[in-house]
Each structure stands twice: as structure tokens, then as C-alpha cells.
Amino acid sequence: MTLFLRLFFSAVLLLLATGFVQAQTSGWVKASHLKAELVSDHQDLKPGQTFKLALHFIPDDHWHTYWQNPGDSGLATSIDWTLPDGVTAGAIQWPAPMAIAVPPLVNYGFEGPTILVSELTVPANYKNSQLLIKAKVDWLVCKEVCIPAEASFELNLPVTQTAIEARDYKQLFEQASQKQPKPVSLQGRYDVQNQKFSAVVQMPEDLKVSAFFVSAPELVDHAAPQEIEWVDGELLLRQQKNTYFSQAPARFELVLNTVAGPVLLHLQHEGVPVSSELSLASFSLLDWLGMLLLAALGGLILNLMPCVFPVLSLKALSLANGQNSTPQIKAEALWYSAGVIISFVLLAAVLLVFRAAGQAAGWGFQLQNPLIVGLLAYLLFILGLSLSGVMQLGMGWMNSGQQLTQKQGHKGSFFTGVLAVVVASPCTAPFMGTALGYAATQPALAALAIFAALGLGMALPFLLLAWWPGFAAVLPKPGLWMEKLKQWLAYPLYLSAVWLLWVYGRQQGLDALALALVGLVLVGAACWLWGQQQLQQAGKVSSLIALLLVAGSVALLWYPQPVAQKITKTDHAEAWSEQRLKQLVQEGKPVLVNMTADWCITCLVNERVALNTDSSKAAMALYNLTYLKGDWTNKDPAISAYLRQFQRDGVPLYVVYWPGQPPEILPQILTPDSLRQALEQLSSKQPLITSQ
Numbered sequence: 001m002t003l004f005l006r007l008f009f010s011a012v013l014l015l016l017a018t019g020f021v022q023a024q025t026s027g028w029v030k031a032s033h034l035k036a037e038l039v040s041d042h043q044d045l046k047p048g049q050t051f052k053l054a055l056h057f058i059p060d061d062h063w064h065t066y067w068q069n070p071g072d073s074g075l076a077t078s079i080d081w082t083l084p085d086g087v088t089a090g091a092i093q094w095p096a097p098m099a100i101a102v103p104p105l106v107n108y109g110f111e112g113p114t115i116l117v118s119e120l121t122v123p124a125n126y127k128n129s130q131l132l133i134k135a136k137v138d139w140l141v142c143k144e145v146c147i148p149a150e151a152s153f154e155l156n157l158p159v160t161q162t163a164i165e166a167r168d169y170k171q172l173f174e175q176a177s178q179k180q181p182k183p184v185s186l187q188g189r190y191d192v193q194n195q196k197f198s199a200v201v202q203m204p205e206d207l208k209v210s211a212f213f214v215s216a217p218e219l220v221d222h223a224a225p226q227e228i229e230w231v232d233g234e235l236l237l238r239q240q241k242n243t244y245f246s247q248a249p250a251r252f253e254l255v256l257n258t259v260a261g262p263v264l265l266h267l268q269h270e271g272v273p274v275s276s277e278l279s280l281a282s283f284s285l286l287d288w289l290g291m292l293l294l295a296a297l298g299g300l301i302l303n304l305m306p307c308v309f310p311v312l313s314l315k316a317l318s319l320a321n322g323q324n325s326t327p328q329i330k331a332e333a334l335w336y337s338a339g340v341i342i343s344f345v346l347l348a349a350v351l352l353v354f355r356a357a358g359q360a361a362g363w364g365f366q367l368q369n370p371l372i373v374g375l376l377a378y379l380l381f382i383l384g385l386s387l388s389g390v391m392q393l394g395m396g397w398m399n400s401g402q403q404l405t406q407k408q409g410h411k412g413s414f415f416t417g418v419l420a421v422v423v424a425s426p427c428t429a430p431f432m433g434t435a436l437g438y439a440a441t442q443p444a445l446a447a448l449a450i451f452a453a454l455g456l457g458m459a460l461p462f463l464l465l466a467w468w469p470g471f472a473a474v475l476p477k478p479g480l481w482m483e484k485l486k487q488w489l490a491y492p493l494y495l496s497a498v499w500l501l502w503v504y505g506r507q508q509g510l511d512a513l514a515l516a517l518v519g520l521v522l523v524g525a526a527c528w529l530w531g532q533q534q535l536q537q538a539g540k541v542s543s544l545i546a547l548l549l550v551a552g553s554v555a556l557l558w559y560p561q562p563v564a565q566k567i568t569k570t571d572h573a574e575a576w577s578e579q580r581l582k583q584l585v586q587e588g589k590p591v592l593v594n595m596t597a598d599w600c601i602t603c604l605v606n607e608r609v610a611l612n613t614d615s616s617k618a619a620m621a622l623y624n625l626t627y628l629k630g631d632w633t634n635k636d637p638a639i640s641a642y643l644r645q646f647q648r649d650g651v652p653l654y655v656v657y658w659p660g661q662p663p664e665i666l667p668q669i670l671t672p673d674s675l676r677q678a679l680e681q682l683s684s685k686q687p688l689i690t691s692q
Helices: 002-024 167-179 276-281 285-302 309-320 326-356 370-387 395-404 409-439 444-467 469-474 480-488 490-508 510-534 541-555 578-586 601-611 614-622 637-645 674-685
Strands: 029-031 034-040 042-044 050-059 064-071 078-082 098-102 105-111 114-121 130-142 146-158 188-193 196-202 211-214 227-231 234-240 251-258 261-269 591-596 626-631 653-657
Touching: 029 146, 034 130, 034 146, 034 167, 042 146, 050 064, 050 130, 050 167, 064 098, 064 211, 114 167, 196 261, 285 444, 326 409, 326 444, 370 490, 370 510, 370 541, 480 490, 490 510, 510 541, 578 591, 578 626, 578 653, 591 601, 591 637, 601 674, 614 674, 626 637, 653 674
Parallel strands: 188 261, 591 626
Antiparallel strands: 029 034, 034 050, 050 114, 064 105, 064 130, 078 130, 098 105, 130 146, 188 196, 196 234, 211 251, 227 234, 251 261, 591 653
């Protein structure tokens, strides 16, 4: 009897101890190549308390999961909490990631055991004796193949008047804390200009940063080289912009790998270059010299614009006709050129002041924001209508310019140059946009030189006329041809507006594009009313109507959400469907099926190096092969069923169907010759029979 009681009480104590342990963890959930559990750092909670939960992953060897920014492909782990009323859960506290390279792509993620911590808060007025926590977790685990999975976890923790830590898991949370980057109070800001991500961090001490990780997806090209430099108390970072970049986030986290371990800080987007020192660090002499030539060419072309040409041609022709002595002609040419160049340099100085004050966002042509793209299309359309004669822009400035060209002497020549720049301002945007955007990201001296080159290009014809008077003989005189040129210049603006609207449609979808086109019609009507008023053929009411039409056109540019691009039929591939595959197989046609997903790194690499190449396309054409792509980025039951036919639970999957042969599964990692070799081998076994 005594032995029985001992065994009984031992069993009870064991059950109680097991119950305490189980209350602190959900227990392990096993999935393909990974097991996971949800763990609490407390076994008992109390009202008003904040505690931690850890999602503990243990993948198989050489398999990995992903960070909040998965990189060039992949999928970040997500947690969907179901909590009692009043209980709140914070964001995941991510460990410092590692770069996972599969050339030519790079991903951010974790290999080996991974601990994702979240903080939960119990309200002070919580009355229940138990706190039931449910979590639905989605993750992606990858090696050569990527397998998405989901699992549900549940914890039921007692709520008492005293909080008790879960000592059995204290070491687990200590490990999580050690792997998390340490927050630091450093100030950082960034910008995206000239296809580059650039950031500056105020860092009095050089922390020996070896790499950085941006948490914002689709911001940088993760495989591109990172430029890291510490200069006079500032950390300077630079990397190529991502191909799929659409909009700069206002704020995001940045992880720095330092000699003392990873640190965490936040970067703020200010819409302007982050500092002149940063621009110096990324300054390229070759790029700068090339931009000087382009700037000079842009300034030269400005002289052909109707608003500038009268100022230049009337003054230049009077000098070339011998009204002044040769030394005086040369002196006036130099004074005119000085007026032009100094005016452009002053314009650059204003740009630099705005940049230092954080107000230079409007200078660059940012096509990532759909609203800006639509507005820019409208603006170019309005400028085109002006050149076509629907209404007139800038006539007052042009007339003033011609009057001031009549002044004589060095002062008159200098001021004529200044005025030439002023009257050119309505015409400069299409030609100076590149120079302005480049100069806005460069050091002060480099930016000033760019604007000086613009001025030199604009003054160059006048210098040629002054120093080589015979050049005036080949210069066409002002006349009706200038009006014709102005009208022809409208068509490049119309074409630019069409291109911008195409970009807008790709960003926002077909319905939004249709609304933008309606807005374009309203803009055209408003400009026509404006022109009628200029001709005094319409009253003041027409101005109000024109403003209302323009306001309506802008309102039509607002559209809720961008539309994701789907796989559609092209000359290279078409969307997979079970019906289409059966039809092609029954017709005896060769078929390649590619099951892929945007988050699958192997899929993207294979497509880039092995499927979307000229040699593979030539092989497809040679064998009259139909290429079908199935997109498993989002869950698709039909694709899931297709994968199960080949005992696969993830992508990629490449299957070649050849008439008279069983389906041929290609390797998961393709080489540039994999498809061609497979087709040659299948053709040798069963040559195609084509109808004559």
C-alpha cells in the first residue's frame, strides 16, 4: 500500500510539473524541413503586465527562413494573433539577418535555430483567470526548393496577482536577446536619387560597419555592392536602387553589422539628398564629365526654343553685321556669356540652399508616385497644347526679352544674358531635368559646375558669332519657320505624355488609366477655354470653368490601390491552366510547364539564367514548344494539386511534355543549357511528326 501511494503521488507530481511546462509552451509543431513552438517567458501573468512570446523555429540543416525584408525573393514570416479583448501584441522583434547569396540574387534570412520575439500587454482591468492566446503563423522555408507552410499555436496562461517567470525558458529568451541588433540613438536619413539609395548616419565614433540591411522591401538591389564609408563623424551608405522600387517609405529600420555586433537604428526619408559629404563619397569623375557634356548640349538646344531664340538671334546678328568693332563684339560676347553663366550658377546656388534646408524634393522627376506621374503627363500635355497654339504661355517674358536686347554696351550685354536665362525658364524643364536631378545629388562644387556647363552651352552660339563672324552667314534669320518649329516641338511633348500615362496604367491598372484619360480630355477643354479668353472670345466665367475642369482632372487621378501584374500571354510564355495543358498534350505539341512564385529565389534565378535567355528561346522556337507558367505566389488549389501529381510540396517544378514520352522533370537548379539538352534528348528518342 505504501509503495502504491508513493507511485500515485509521484505520478500526480509528474503530471503537475508537465502541466506547468505545457502552460509555458504550445509544444512542437512539425512541418516540412522545420519544426516550431510558441513559448512564453512567464508561466503566470498578472493584470497590467507586459510579457514576451517567442516563436521558436528549428529548420533542417542548410534550410533557412526569412527576415522582415526577405531580399530579392522569399517571404517574411507573419503572425496573426487572436487575443482576448484588451490584450495587445507588438510587432515582431527580429534577430539580425544574414545575407543568403544565390547569384545573381541575394536574400536576407536565418539559418539554424531562429527566435522571433513579440511583446504582449495585459490590460490592468483584466478580470479572467486565464489568458488564451492563439496565433496563426505563415512562413517559407527554402533550400533548393521553397516550401510555404502555416500552423496554428495555442497557449493558455493563468492570470493571478503575482507574475511568475518561466525559468525553464529563460535561456531561450536570453539567446533571442543576444541575436537581436542593439538599438542605438543615432540619427539617420536617406534619399533615392539617380537610381541610387543613399543614407547618412550621424556617428561620432567609427563602429567599423561591414554591412547594412534595410528592412524596407524593394528599396535596394540586395545583390548590388554596398558602399560604406565613415567620414568626419558621419556614416555614409550607398547601394543601387531596386528594379521594383515604387515609393520611398517615410521611415524604416536599418541594421548595421559592426565589429561589436549588430546595431539597430531608424532612417528618416526627407525627400532630398542626405548630405553633401555623402554625395562626395559617391562622386564619380567619369559620370560627372559625361554630365558636363550633356548639360552643355542641353544649354545649346535651349537656343532653338522660341522663347530664347529672339533674344540671342537679334543681338548676335547685329554684332555679326559689323555694327561694332571686332574688340567690342568680342567683349560684348564675353559679357553676354558671363550673364548667362552667372545666372545659371545663381540658380544652382538656390538649389543648394533648398537642399540644405530639406526643400529640394520637387526638383527631381520622381516617377514612382502614380499621382506625380499623372500630373506630369497633364503638364506635358498642357505645354504641348501651348506650342500647338491652343493657348499661349510666357508671352510677356518673351516681349520683355526682345525689348532689352536693344540696349547697347557691356551692361546691356550682361543683362541680356541674365534675361535670356529668365525667359528660358518655361522651356528648361524638358531639357534641364536630367542635369537638375544629377546636380541635386552631387557636392556643391560639382553641382555648380553642371549649371555653369548649361550656361556655357546656351552662350556658345553667341561666342561663335562674336569670335567667328563668318559663322553668322549660316545662321537662319528669325521668321515664320520659328512658328512652325514651335508647333512641331509639341509632338514630342504629346508622346512623352502618352508614355507617362502608360506608366500610370501599369502602376494603377486599366480602370485608373481610363479615368486619367478622361482627365486628359478635361485638361484639353480647360486649355481651350483659356485660349479663348486670351483671344477675348470668352468671358471671365470661362476662367472659373477652366479651373473646375482642371480640378476635376486631378481628382480623377486618385485611385485606391495599385494593380499587381499577372502572367499574361506573350511571345515567350502564357499563363498555365489545366485545361490549356490538356489541350496542348492532346494535340501532340511539346510543352514546358514552369511552376514558379515571386518569393522563390531558385525560380527567379532559373528564369534569369536559364529560361529567359536567347538560347532557350531559340530552342523553344526550334522545337515549336509552348511555354506555360503557373504563378504560385498566392495560394492556388489547382497548382497545389498539380504539384502533388509529381510528389512535390513546393516550387520550382519544371516539366517537359513530349509527344509519345512520359513527362520529363527537369532539375530544380537549371543551367543555361538544361532546357536545350533535355529537348535534344527527347527529340532523339521520339522525333516530332509535323503536318505538311
